Amino acid sequence: MATTTEEEIDIELSPPGEEKGVLTGGIQSLFYTVDHKKLGLMYIGSGLIFFVIAGLMATAIRIQLAIPKNDFLEPDVFNRFFTMHGTAMVFYVGMPIIFGFANYLIPLMIGARDMAFPRLNAFGFWMFFFSACLFYFSYLGAEGLYGAGSAPDVGWFAYSPLTAKAFSRGHSTDYWTLSILLGGIGSLATALNILVTVFCFRCKGMTLGRMPLFVWLWIVVAFLTLIALPPLSACQIMLTLDRYLGANFFNTQAGGSAVLWQHFFWIFGHPEVYILILPGFAIASEVIPVFSRKPIFGYPIMVAASVMIAFISLGVWAHHMFTVGMTSLGNTFFAISTMIIAVPTGIKIFNWLGTMYGGKIRLDLPMMFCIAFLFQFLIAGLTGVMLSVAPFNWQLSDSYFVVAHFHYVLIGGLLFTLFAGIYYWYPKAIGRMLNHKLGLWHFWLFIFGFTLTFAPQHVSGILGMPRRIFTYDPGRGWEIWNFISTVGVPFQIAGVACLVANMIWSYFKGKKAGDDPWDAWTLEWATTSPPAEYNFEKLPVVRSRRPLWDLKHPEDPDWKHE
């Protein structure tokens, strides 16, 4: 039989059936662990902490903008807040949380015992964590000349020459640059690790075509990370050389180009958007089939669409630069490439719908978040199409419309799927279910607050409100939209508070989950909850995309159809 051919691995088995928490080995074990599951949870946990901090900054920003001519925040403090908010949400919230999910789930899903390079994995986490600490330390450490400095205030894409010594005195920008550079090294290490794990450590029978879509999407994300992050690191190195050694990469006084920074930054920046949203797709592609009780509709085309998105996303960066004065040919090229990306994205949305169609949809919390995601991501995608029309973009870009657009992508798209992922896999990671009632509160409060905050921003943008202004005059038609926008904030805070309370309460008091609470089909549900350190007692052998389906339905296994 298949099991006998498995490589025998000598492992100390923990006593079976014993309830073991995630914190086995105590807090101190977190510092020296190389276990992909612990590191994954540490990524998610620290990401959530930074999420709260960056969210509070956003709250302060919203309070300042609630009414015209408000003086809740000084201009410099406001500018620091939106810089810290944006940078943190991308690099210290989005990236670690998605990496956390990948770290935790990929080895389980492909039937491996750990990542390919467990110590490199720990290194990646600690680089991220250290860089995040360095980033926040700027509040204390960056006091420069004449009190200039403190936290970075150049915006999350830090257009040169605003970052030059002449315009950004003190060390605040250096903190921004260095922490992103360091965090980038960690992300590269993790991305490389993920790819090697997927290519070299799949269990027997797990061909590339049988991997869960989650893993496929992560191949795409990790490749994108490997290709798109180095440009970011490169331009951070150049900026550091400019600031410390007087180099002239972005020094417009010496023939340097301000536009070059934008090109380099967005060559990273646009793929980064896909690095962030594809893991959201990955979660949706796992949750939607299980809760519709059907296999994913059109697996091959889903994979093809993801790969296509990745390829195209490397050639669209200058759609962030339609206003910078490119030639009409350049503008047309990037408008076209950007519009083309709507095709594979549309395919994905339709395939998810196709998966739900004809199923028996269980409206549990993970599925509810995914349905909200589909709706909100549809809006985000359509505003994206509007923004890709270069002439329309000349009006919309750098306005609150763009702010609304990317918050619909990153909250409505990514964060909602992350919430879905938390509700879906918390039982696996912790061994207990999250409370359903509290979850419902979370869902409805958050979706209400989110819509209230970000939907009106489309309007204020159309009425000419530029982004990143710390104040505005009354009478320009922006008051009501900004006020509504701020009113949404407490609802979002209450929603997140429900989630946090739920996670803590359920850790101690939640209903026992069992191995497979959702009646799911991928390998992570074939081990204990939480899984033992070695993941599987015996490495599994699979023959289809849904090994647990085959197990539960021996009369009609998937491999007869694939």
Added chain:
Amino acid sequence: MACMLIGLTTAIAQSDSTVHEVANMFEPKSTPAEMIHEISLLVLLICGVIFVIVTTLLVYTVLRFRRRGSGDDHEEPPQVYGSTQIELAWTVLPILITVVLILVTARTIGEIQDAEMPADALNIRVVGHQWWWEVHYPDYDFVTANEIHIPLSSATERRVTHVALESADVIHSFWVPQLNGKTDLVPNRTNHLWLEPTSTGTYLGNCAEYCGTQHANMQLRVIVHPPDEFAEWVRTQQAAPTVDPAVARGYDTFVSNSCVNCHTVNGTVADGVFGPDLTKLMTRQTIGAGVAPNDTANLRSWVRDPQVLKPGALMPDMKLLDSEVDDIVAYLQTLK
């Protein structure tokens, strides 16, 4: 806004003093903005239709195929793995829509960006500074700041304004939504846009690229006049300045302080270029690039310490005595 108008110590005669306060891009008042408006309506229509269709499908699917009760838990629905025809259909349809979008976009980009400027177009050059706009009228040889006056274009008399955009420090962006989309002002580079206003009045805009502390108060006004009124405004700007003997003390204080290092007043020793040209200061509606109406109280406050009205502004507190502030303000108020 009313109080601002009352507060104006000097208002230029305007036949139409409408202030278009809400800079709604869907109420375009200039040819390029109208062209953008046209394409944006088409895009909105297409996106709206897609939105309605997909949302309907989503809602229908969720309602129709939701699990009813928990009785039939163990009976799974039919397992469908995909369908080439259906997938092909929803690949081809978006491609067709995309092709349409690509065609209209490419056309509009060309029409706006590569539009031929008529030979008699008014040329102005706008230089972005942290946090104000320097406005040159090379055709008429004078300089002003923050408020751009341009002529109205009509069916009988087409008047196009061609704007060259530059920056003295960091990147800014010129955006008056009702007149045109935005274009950045990038150091080491000259960008272009054009305006062809179809109705008079004052249009509000902002710097749309984050440029530092006072990005929010880098506001922009474009005042559109009928051609004859515009010609008169040009004559006012070109008129040689004189020093009223009544404010000689203020003049002396002005030129003996470091004001002159940064500001220009034509016909005096003041020829600095770091701050706004003050030659016709009193013809402007606001000070500090729109931070406050240009009235005596605000002007006093500004001269005493600009950091009160506009914290972070690059003009420092000059530590002037009260009497000096009064004198200088009295002098400045003669600059019209």
Added chain:
Amino acid sequence: MSELSDVGMINQSVPPEEEAEWKLPSFRKVGVILLILTETALFTIFVVAYLFYIKKSLNGPYPQDVLELPILATVALLSSSITVVIAERAFMKNARGTFHLWWGLTMVLGLFFLGFTAHEWYTLIYRDGLTIATNVFGSTFYALVGLHASHVIIGLILLGLVFVLSLLGHVKPDQAERIEMISWYWHFVDVVWIVVFIVVYIISRSA
């Protein structure tokens, strides 16, 4: 569903005809290939920056005035790619003496290359007055060549470690793949130099 943790159950559900050989690529090779991929992306940006700034310096010195063709250094570095392969082959055949000889020669050639770079920089700085702050040529030149040189240094450290460990007898024959990986990395550094050579010493000098 009930407990599924006995994975044996899944395995039993898989029919025995699935017993075909299950082979996955070596994780070291995949890792190094991906490392090279991401490094390539990094170098690409610096090369693009260099090309973009050709003829954009506002003041001298310009590349055609101060740069000389580094023929000897290039020959040294490129031939080190050959010596490292010979060393690797010797290692496979377990000819440890030959391995040490050619591996050492590779290091000498690498060191010679670094020495050339040091000398070139010294001349540029003290004779021609070109520093990283002089003009955009200086900035892009030192950044690109410096980035490459730093990779040579990393390569030399790896080579040196293996050399010392092998002399001390700590390198075992079953570690051949690791030796091979170091040589892959060294080839990559060489290939990058070919690009740098073409861009910096040929294109920008003749532009």
